[in-house]
Amino acid sequence: MLSSPIDEIKSRLDIVEVIQSYIKLQKAGANYRAVCPFHSEKKPSFFVSPARQIWHCFGCQKGGDVFGFVKEIEGVEFGDALRTLAQKAGVELRKQDPKIQSERRRLYEICELACRFFEKQLEASQAGKEARKYLLGRGISEESIKKWRLGYSPDSWQGLSDFLVGKGFKREEIERAGLSLKSEKGGTHYDRFRGRIIFPILDLSSQVIGFGGRVFKNLKRPDGGEEAKYINTPSTLLYDKSLVLYGLNKAGIEIRKKDAFILVEGYTDAIMAHQAGFNNVVAVSGTALTSFQLKVLKRYSENLLSCFDMDIAGNSATKRGIDLAQAAGFNIKVVKMPEGQDPADVIQKDPKHWESLFGKAQTIHDFYFGTTLSKFDKNTIEGKKAISKILLPIIKRIPDKIEQSIWVKTLAENLDTKEENVLEELKKTKVEDRAVEGEGPREETEYPPAKTRMDLLEERLAVLAIKNPQNLALIGEEDLKTFSPQICQCIHIFREKGVDFKAALPLEISDFVNRLFLRAEVEEISDEKEIEKEFKKCLKEAKILVVKNKLEKISREIKRAEESKDSKKIQELIQEFNYFSKHLCGTEVKIDYSGPRTDSETA
Numbered sequence: 001m002l003s004s005p006i007d008e009i010k011s012r013l014d015i016v017e018v019i020q021s022y023i024k025l026q027k028a029g030a031n032y033r034a035v036c037p038f039h040s041e042k043k044p045s046f047f048v049s050p051a052r053q054i055w056h057c058f059g060c061q062k063g064g065d066v067f068g069f070v071k072e073i074e075g076v077e078f079g080d081a082l083r084t085l086a087q088k089a090g091v092e093l094r095k096q097d098p099k100i101q102s103e104r105r106r107l108y109e110i111c112e113l114a115c116r117f118f119e120k121q122l123e124a125s126q127a128g129k130e131a132r133k134y135l136l137g138r139g140i141s142e143e144s145i146k147k148w149r150l151g152y153s154p155d156s157w158q159g160l161s162d163f164l165v166g167k168g169f170k171r172e173e174i175e176r177a178g179l180s181l182k183s184e185k186g187g188t189h190y191d192r193f194r195g196r197i198i199f200p201i202l203d204l205s206s207q208v209i210g211f212g213g214r215v216f217k218n219l220k221r222p223d224g225g226e227e228a229k230y231i232n233t234p235s236t237l238l239y240d241k242s243l244v245l246y247g248l249n250k251a252g253i254e255i256r257k258k259d260a261f262i263l264v265e266g267y268t269d270a271i272m273a274h275q276a277g278f279n280n281v282v283a284v285s286g287t288a289l290t291s292f293q294l295k296v297l298k299r300y301s302e303n304l305l306s307c308f309d310m311d312i313a314g315n316s317a318t319k320r321g322i323d324l325a326q327a328a329g330f331n332i333k334v335v336k337m338p339e340g341q342d343p344a345d346v347i348q349k350d351p352k353h354w355e356s357l358f359g360k361a362q363t364i365h366d367f368y369f370g371t372t373l374s375k376f377d378k379n380t381i382e383g384k385k386a387i388s389k390i391l392l393p394i395i396k397r398i399p400d401k402i403e404q405s406i407w408v409k410t411l412a413e414n415l416d417t418k419e420e421n422v423l424e425e426l427k428k429t430k431v432e433d434r435a436v437e438g439e440g441p442r443e444e445t446e447y448p449p450a451k452t453r454m455d456l457l458e459e460r461l462a463v464l465a466i467k468n469p470q471n472l473a474l475i476g477e478e479d480l481k482t483f484s485p486q487i488c489q490c491i492h493i494f495r496e497k498g499v500d501f502k503a504a505l506p507l508e509i510s511d512f513v514n515r516l517f518l519r520a521e522v523e524e525i526s527d528e529k530e531i532e533k534e535f536k537k538c539l540k541e542a543k544i545l546v547v548k549n550k551l552e553k554i555s556r557e558i559k560r561a562e563e564s565k566d567s568k569k570i571q572e573l574i575q576e577f578n579y580f581s582k583h584l585c586g587t588e589v590k591i592d593y594s595g596p597r598t599d600s601e602t603a
Contacts, residue, residue, distance in 0.1 A: 118151025139348035155195030178233035210239035289321025
């Protein structure tokens, strides 16, 4: 019997199939390989072992099991990876007693039940049927309504709240989920979403975390004012609009396949685009594009096609988001919509016209220059100043110096001035911080610390020993004293149990040993004599490296003894130095009192 849902998921899923749903794998003997999705490379160094159910990149050194891959590729925590893989495996994650469930889990349940409530209202209520008719009139198909789980919130003050209370939730919990508000006067709760078409917002694990609502009929607020056309769930424990992209849970795989993503501004735009076969579309849902969202998107692709209505002369949220994307190194193209139309309008009228617009997409360079130069007269002083005021801050944010120089050259040519003058003004240009309020510092990709030469030699010896266990006899007990504890433990296990052992490994070295075996399996060298020859060479180099480090340490001690004029200590250290160099390395060394000096660089 499997001891946990994690074991059950691993038993049902094949790591190759899971990873293959994200990236293209090629057969390589008993294993599979690919270009690593986590760092730039041309030669594949990413390997997957179906036998060991692990993956590892020998370039960036990232690796792990199927959970580790989903965490890394989706940019999620373990809990989200667990839910994603449980869904793929058909494993039910048992619910805890509501009394001991975390608040986060309670909020997930509230959002899921609310989504089902809204779906039912769209299907069964009279007002919902009218809303459904409106959606169909906008070109959204029945299939899309179901796929995107669209719903309707009844025009009643406590319809949803009463339903959720009947399911065992408190009104305070419903408020914390962002689904109700508390009246300032009477202290009673009322529904946030009333008389609206509902667009559920899902996380990367396809769990409902929030909602967007479009007003369907003219509504009044409790104070008598008009309700906003669109409202969203406020920030909750589950939902933060600066972190979420609408539709990314559905678009992620297609973005990787096409190595590009299309950004639109609204829910309907994204739904209609997917319906037309453009499955690499995501929406920002009317918010500014944030650096966190860009960080997530960059895991999928660096090629961005913007379908925003962009006013580069202003300080709009759209422009701030594109500025962030440019500073983050994205390759940006702008797809211009026909005047007064958004993507949903274009797609509903003619999907082929929408597709043709991408063939006319402009690079961000051409778009910015074309738009700016069309607004001002570059032949007047005032026009030149206005053009510079708009474009210099944009150029300043470009991280790639070569690309930046191209923009500088273009600006100089259009203003009929020298590049040196543009560069001089560029130095004076100040750029405001585009970080969005509430965001933390931008994190860089974390890689394991660089390995020392000794680390590499030890691992190479272990890999060669796995390929030909007879080489283990060449390692003496004195050698083991100089190796790291991790490698020593591996060698002892190999000697006692053989390299084809089936017993469970100690937890602290299991990942390390599995990686060594994967490296041995993908290693091309197979001739026993060649393996032995390389093993001896690595072992000798490791011994020399140990002696060299020892001699360097003694040299520093001799220098300190010379500074303190301790002649007795100097003589002792010289004897020790000569012992190590002669008896362990086979190299004679001459030393004078200014410090040690070897006749051969081998020491």
